[in-house]
Amino acid sequence: MTSSELIFQSTDLAQRRTEFLDAARSGMARLRDKDGTSLVMLPERQLHLLEELRKWSSVHMRLERMLGRADFRPTVQNLGDLAWLRVFDGEDLKEFAGELNEALVAADSDNSTAPLDDCLRAWRTTAQQLEDPLRRSVLLDKGSSADLIDAERPE
Incomplete structure (x- = not known):
């Protein structure tokens, strides 16, 4: 049985809490509450x-x-x-x-x-x-080759 198939009961929290926390750390731990509600614990x-x-x-x-x-x-x-x-x-x-x-x-x-x-x-x-x-104008301006000039090498 994989940890995702294992369902803990609320009474297991006292006796099997380490197993429950290990299952939660490794991905997910399922818990069935007394009223039948299914709860899941997983890493934050x-x-x-x-x-x-x-x-x-x-x-x-x-x-x-x-x-x-x-x-x-x-x-x-x-x-x-x-x-x-x-x-x-x-x-x-x-x-x-x-x-x-x-x-x-x-x-x-x-x-x-x-x-x-x-x-x-x-x-x-x-x-x-x-x-x-x-x-915006600088980023979106297509410009043209006429706008470009040769740069001189700095001395």
């Missing part, structure tokens, strides 16, 4: 991962639905809690949605929020830079 980092995957999966699905509408325009009102994405156009938002999806798959596969955290940090940083009009 695992709970944090599950919460983040749930939250950002929901955000991803909502964003995909918005992007699929022909009349979608990225406004603060449309984006809601994703308002920090307002500086991006529709194509950028589609790229974000794709990268977010990849980060979610990687986070689940790696059993770590690091890929998700990295993705969100990079997009938030870019959004913050694009908020400044001067930085």
Whole structure:
């Protein structure tokens, strides 16, 4: 019997607490309460991962639905809690949605929020830079070869 199949009873907590805690440390420990309620104990980092995957999966699905509408325009009102994405156009938002999806798959596969955290940090940083009009013009200006001049070698 694997630890995920083993179900402890509330009375086991007194006599088999070490076994219960070992099962929880190794991934998950199930406990059946006196009233029949099933409880689960797991490492906090695992709970944090599950919460983040749930939250950002929901955000991803909502964003995909918005992007699929022909009349979608990225406004603060449309984006809601994703308002920090307002500086991006529709194509950028589609790229974000794709990268977010990849980060979610990687986070689940790696059993770590690091890929998700990295993705969100990079997009938030870019959004913050694009908020400044001067930085935005520098970052998005295509320029032309006529704008370039040869630099002289410093002495």
